Amino acid sequence: MKNYVSASVLSADMLELGKEIKKLEDNGIDMLHFDVMDGIFVPNITFGIPVLQQVRKVTDITLDVHLMIADPLKYVKRFADSGADLISFHIESDSDTLETIKAIKECGVKPALAIKPATPAESVFEYLPYLDMVLVMTVEPGFGGQSFITETVDKIRAVRQKITELGLDVNVEVDGGINGVTSGTVREAGANVLVSGSYLFAAGNMAKAAQSLKEDMPC
Numbered sequence: 001m002k003n004y005v006s007a008s009v010l011s012a013d014m015l016e017l018g019k020e021i022k023k024l025e026d027n028g029i030d031m032l033h034f035d036v037m038d039g040i041f042v043p044n045i046t047f048g049i050p051v052l053q054q055v056r057k058v059t060d061i062t063l064d065v066h067l068m069i070a071d072p073l074k075y076v077k078r079f080a081d082s083g084a085d086l087i088s089f090h091i092e093s094d095s096d097t098l099e100t101i102k103a104i105k106e107c108g109v110k111p112a113l114a115i116k117p118a119t120p121a122e123s124v125f126e127y128l129p130y131l132d133m134v135l136v137m138t139v140e141p142g143f144g145g146q147s148f149i150t151e152t153v154d155k156i157r158a159v160r161q162k163i164t165e166l167g168l169d170v171n172v173e174v175d176g177g178i179n180g181v182t183s184g185t186v187r188e189a190g191a192n193v194l195v196s197g198s199y200l201f202a203a204g205n206m207a208k209a210a211q212s213l214k215e216d217m218p219c
Helices: 014-026 049-058 072-081 097-106 121-130 150-166 182-189 206-214
Strands: 004-008 031-037 062-068 086-090 110-115 133-137 171-175 193-196
Touching (some): 004 171, 014 049, 049 062, 072 086, 121 150, 182 193
Parallel strands (some): 004 031, 086 110
16 A cells, blocks of 8 residues: 655644645645644644635645544535545544544545544444545644654554455554654554654655655665
């Protein structure tokens, strides 16, 4: 399965966002990971629909929208209409899981289901046939720059094994503490979409950093 890199906009220079996005495009980044936080589901507030609309105007890059909000079903259509290519929402949210997946699909957008570090992998199994991706959080959602939680590796492996067992074509995304070291660990466990923020944006050579997330690089 092909590996992809999704750059977390949380680590971008928001005053130079247009230039930052152009830099992503020029350095082989596959997706822009757009974290939406409402201050309710997670203890932080980020950005929302107006920013997404502006981002969509300046790029064709895949917009990987991660809704860390209490009631994602209520906002699915608005995010879809604003340019999202893929929408992930949390199984721990207040919205009905199947109804939210259905709403995302009806908008012509790819649905993904996200789980926090403490949520069992088995909680997503029944929904796998309806999904394009599962997002396994490798840190607690809400803030960037956290350290990778090693206990999540077994969960990544369990999700990938179930996908394989069912014969499905579903991506496994990871988000949190992903860098040139942890990337190999999560890929070995079955992840193929790697979200990274500070590791990419702080890199002297972003293209090389992105490639190191996709495959092991010689020292």
